[in-house]
Amino acid sequence: MRRHDEVPPVTIAAVSVEDSKQRIAETTHELLLEAHEVPDPRHQELLDEVVILNAPVARSIASRYRSKGVDPDDLEQVAYLGLVKAANGYRPDASTAFLSYAVPTIRGELKRYFRDCAWTVRPPRRVQEMQGSIAAAEPELIQRLGHVPSAEETAEALGTDPAEIAEASSVRGCFSTLSLDAPGTVDGTISLLDTVADDEGGYDLVEDVHTLTPAVANLGDRDKRILELRFRNGLTQEEIGHELGVSQMQVSRLLRGILERLRAELVVRPGPTKG
Known part of the structure; x- marks a missing residue:
């Protein structure tokens, strides 16, 4: 028999990821509906809540563009900017869900950043844009195919020619350059500057x-x-x-x-x- 002062065991129901996403989507929709009906400053406060609530989505999209020679913090800031633009531009009376509108907006902001700000050597714009499309598509292709996609597989997914994929892939190193203070040998005994030829x-x-x-x-x-x-x-x-x-x-x-x-x-x- 349990004593009257004993605390009964508490059972915590597991919350699935889908349930969590659904609740965030519903809360986001309610916030956007209310924001649409009220003026500032309450209007802006509600949009700020939408941005905070959906910030993990922006971070997730930004993470797909890492390993491209750009600081991860910069990528996240650009993604947040895209999320803010989506929150301000979305209309609750539209038939499209907020994330269906926000995700392309965030990706577009990241692609523009790579196109306009992140190049050390600037290739033609069509090559820059293709590079951004490849970077966005690769994670999904790798997950689906189980390996790094070939130029042909990427071209098929993006609806373009393999030659364009090969050309865009060849400029992956144009986002950043090595510092001359970087190690010039495997053991790190000399810097990259030490390996640069001097005038004879x-x-x-x-x-x-x-x-x-x-x-x-x-x-x-x-x-x-x-x-x-x-x-x-x-x-x-x-x-x-x-x-x-x-x-x-x-x-x-x-x-x-x-x-x-x-x-x-x-x-x-x-x-x-x-x-």
């Missing part, structure tokens, strides 16, 4: 030598010797003076004269030869 100084040297050779060939032996001692051997003007038996002042004047002649030789371009 040797090419500049070859070009300089090729340009100077004809001009230097026109100099006398002593001038060539002064250039060799100064720029090849790295001697100071005083050391060159000792080497040639002249003063440092004379070396300075000689170097200045040599460099001026070379400069003049390099800027002069011979005119066309006459036949």
